Amino acid sequence: xxxxxxxxxxxxxxxxxxxxxxxxxxxxxxxxxxxxxxxxxxxxxxxxxxxxxxxxxxxxxxxxxxxxxxxxxxxxxxxxxxxxxxxxxxxxxxxxxxxxxxxxxxxxxxxxxxxxxxxxxxxxxxxxxxxxxxxxxxxxxxxxxxxxxxxxxxxxxxxxxxxxxxxxxxxxxxxxxxxxxxxxxxxxxxxxxxxxxxxxxxxxxxxxxxxxxxxxxxxxxxxxxxxxxxxxxxxxxxxxxxxxxxxxxxxxxxxxxxxxxxxxxxxxxxxxxxxxxxxxxxxxxxxxxxxxxxxxxxxxxxxxxxxxxxxxxxxxxxxxxxxxxxxxxxxxxxxxxxxxxxxxxxxxxxxxxxxxxxxxxxxxxxxxxxxxxxxxxxxxxxxxxxxxxxxxxxxxxxxxxxxxxxxxxxxxxxx
Numbered sequence: 241x242x243x244x245x246x247x248x249x250x251x252x253x254x255x256x257x258x259x260x261x262x263x264x265x266x267x268x269x270x271x272x273x274x275x276x277x278x279x280x281x282x283x284x285x286x287x288x289x290x291x292x293x294x295x296x297x298x299x300x301x302x303x304x305x306x307x308x309x310x311x312x313x314x315x316x317x318x319x320x321x322x323x324x325x326x327x328x329x330x331x332x333x334x335x336x337x338x339x340x341x342x343x344x345x346x347x348x349x350x351x352x353x354x355x356x357x358x359x360x361x362x363x364x365x366x367x368x369x370x371x372x373x374x375x376x377x378x379x380x381x382x383x384x385x386x387x388x389x390x391x392x393x394x395x396x397x398x399x400x401x402x403x404x405x406x407x408x409x410x411x412x413x414x415x416x417x418x419x420x421x422x423x424x425x426x427x428x429x430x431x432x433x434x435x436x437x438x439x440x441x442x443x444x445x446x447x448x449x450x451x452x453x454x455x456x457x458x459x460x461x462x463x464x465x466x467x468x469x470x471x472x473x474x475x476x477x478x479x480x481x482x483x484x485x486x487x488x489x490x491x492x493x494x495x496x497x498x499x500x501x502x503x504x505x506x507x508x509x510x511x512x513x514x515x516x517x518x519x520x521x522x523x524x525x526x527x528x529x530x531x532x533x534x535x536x537x538x539x540x541x542x543x544x545x546x547x548x549x550x551x552x553x554x555x556x557x558x559x560x561x562x563x564x565x566x567x568x569x570x571x572x573x574x575x576x577x578x579x580x581x582x583x584x585x586x587x588x589x590x591x592x593x594x595x596x597x598x599x600x601x602x603x604x605x606x607x608x609x610x611x612x613x614x615x616x617x618x619x620x621x622x623x624x625x626x627x628x629x630x631x632x633x634x635x636x637x638x639x640x641x642x643x644x645x646x647x648x649x650x651x652x653x654x655x
Contacts, residue, residue: 248362248371250414251355254314255375256382257411258351263386263458265325265344265404266290267479269337270462271390271472280463280593282334284585287459288578289338291451293345295574301350305357310422311415314354317347318412322405329398354415362421380487387483390476436568440556442611444572446506446549449607451576453542453600456584457482460596465531467593474528478535485536486543493544502552503611506545510608513541514601521597538600545607546573 270283304313324340324347331337359371389403436444461482465475497505516537520526526534550569557565584599591598 248359248374248420250418250420251358252374252378253414254411255355256378256385257407257414258348258355259379259382260386260389261321261325261404261407261411262344262348263383263479263483264389264400264407265386266458267387267390267462267476268400268404269328269341270459271466271475272332274463274466276332278334279585280460280588281582281585283460283463284456284581284583285334286337286341287455287581289341290345290459291455291574291577291581293342294349295345295571295578296342297346297349298353298570298574300346301353304350305354310354310358314351314415315412317350318408320344320347321351321408325401325405325408328401358420358422376490377487380483383483384480384487387476387479391473433568436565440553442503442506443549443553443556444568445610446545446552446607447569447572448576449510449603450542450545450549451573451578452580452583452603453545453576454573455577455580456596456599457539457542459581460584460588461535464588464593464596467588468526468531470528470531478531481532482535482539483543485540489540489544490547493547497548497551502548502555506548506552506611507608509541509544509548510604510611513538513604514608516541517597517600517604521594521601524592524594538597542600 266287269286273283273286301313304316308316321344324343327340328337355375359375390400392399392403462475462479465478470478516534520531520534520538523530553565553569580599580603584596587595587599
């Protein structure tokens with residue numbers, strides 16, 4: 241394990257810094273909107289813009305990497321992000337912020353593609369699971385630190401934006417100075433929508449709902465907590481604990497998903513998510529301790545859906561199609577992340593903050609009704625179905641990272 245951190249330490253550090261800055265920015269903007277008196281729908285729109293930008297970035301990144309290489313792409317996008325972050329102080333107009341969030345989304349997806357393709361290309365076959373697991377740990381730690389960093393600026397002033405810009409700028413240094421070999425790139429495979437709809441409908445529903453929940457969480461959970469009267473520091477703690485619970489869920493999830501039918505696990509997680517969400521939906525004024533406990537429970541469950549959906553998809557897709565599968569899952573997740581915050585934001589605006597968790601319960605109910613082991617025929621089950629499960633490093637997208645297959649950047653393993 242130490243050898244892996246030595247070999248890929250620069251990439252891990254950059255990933256940690258990138259996720260730290262991203263989470264601090266998302267939570268800061270959500271709270272800033274709340275202070276300015278903006279509606280919950282506006283908060284959802286910001287997250288939707290970011291999600292749309294990241295989906296677009298999936299195509300932009302491939303072109304950039306092919307033309308100028310990995311390091312130049314990463315550095316250029318880091319500069320764009322830092323400038324866009326600071327530009328939030330020029331105006332608080334929502335249309336302007338929507339453009340900035342979309343721009344940050346495009347650039348961040350390009351940076352993620354650089355890191356993930358680099359790790360997949362340079363990792364040895366027998367090491368890939370461990371290499372990418374450490375990458376996920378670095379990403380989750382960065383997200384938790386980003387929320388906890390809110391405690392350093394209770395006033396939600398410009399210092400938070402300056403900190404975000406500094407973090408993204410410093411994240412460029414490890415990649416720029418790394419001595420690791422550069423990865424190679426290959427043309428992307430085309431996406432056959434009809435094939436995936438026919439072959440893996442349950443996986444696509446799972447990924448779509450996961451995108452809806454994650455998009456709503458990152459865009460509106462901070463606003464929900466603030467509406468409950470929590471100060472900025474406690475909002476950051478609530479968010480950090482929810483994400484930390486998602487990180488802790490990955491180890492037992494990996495063990496269970498290798499031993500139990502994945503479709504049944506998805507349905508079980510969806511049912512449990514309904515049960516854990518409803519107490520917060522019914523309770524109009526929960527205590528801070530109640531928010532932390534149930535928030536952690538919701539986070540533990542919600543971050544299980546994406547890896548299970550991806551693993552189930554790869555179980556039923558031959559290796560030759562897994563490159564295009566990664567792109568299909570990215571698009572599906574992005575669509576969910578676009579619409580989820582908008583729906584949840586509208587519910588919160590018209591029905592009150594607790595309806596945020598009614599949205600969770602309703603989405604989980606939809607998933608529980610649509611996915612079940614009884615509907616899995618096993619007709620397309622692959623002999624080399626991946627044993628390890630991927631996890632998503634943030635609210636928008638990460639592709640099939642730890643399972644057999646390729647990441648969003650679609651860098652094919654030719655070894």
